[in-house]
Amino acid sequence: MRGLIAACVCASAVAFAPVNAPARSTVVMSAEMSKALPFLKQPPLLDGTMAGDAGFDPLGLSQIDDVGIDLYWLREAELKHSRVAMLAAAGVIFEELFGPAPGLEFCAANGRSQMDVFWDFWDKYPNVIAASIVLITVIEVPSGIAATAGRKTGMRAPGDFGFNPLGFTVTKSLAAKEIANGRLAMIATAGFILQGVTTHESALKNLFG
Secondary structure, eight states: OHHHHHHHHHHHHHHTSOOOOOSOHHHHHHHHBOSSOTTSBOOTTOSSOSTTOOSOOTTOGGGOOBTTBSHHHHHHHHHHHHHHHHHHHHHHHHHHHHOOOTTOGGGOOTTSOHHHHHHHHHHHOHHHHHHHHHHHHHHHHHHHHHHHHHHHHSOSOTTOOOOOTTOOOOOHHHHHHHHHHHHHHHHHHHHHHHHHHHHOSOHHHHHHO
């Protein structure tokens, strides 16, 4: 009987004894914090698996899941705008360095912004602008169908249209470079437009003074 009482007392004492927690707090905290914004927690869906994902989502846009908008849709839109912006940024620089395409000599920048050149083109060939808008709409239809189907089935990566004429091996590193350069191009193109409508000078002149 005495042995039983002693065992119960020891068990009670052990139950209230402090337990050494595993040294995991700093590791878990660092894993849960955003790489881009270390003072904020990592967004649940941005776990680093997507190319270019550093956990930057201060507005919580990655958690939207309504009216057909979710992380898949957002990455599709980001890639599309990145590719368009890269073409636009390269086109602006090329035109300012080497001049307009043959037959469009009246569109020469001559130190002006590309926005001024665009409005010159609009005044002279409004039908071409209208046709371009129609063409963009025609391209957007199969693009939207592919994105919608890929979002439902999960069998298609965002932005993958199977267009790879040079046969590049799409590695994680290459995908990260595409999205990084695309984001930079979007910022650059927005800068070209903003400076163009305010200074009416070319992008290179705004850059180098």
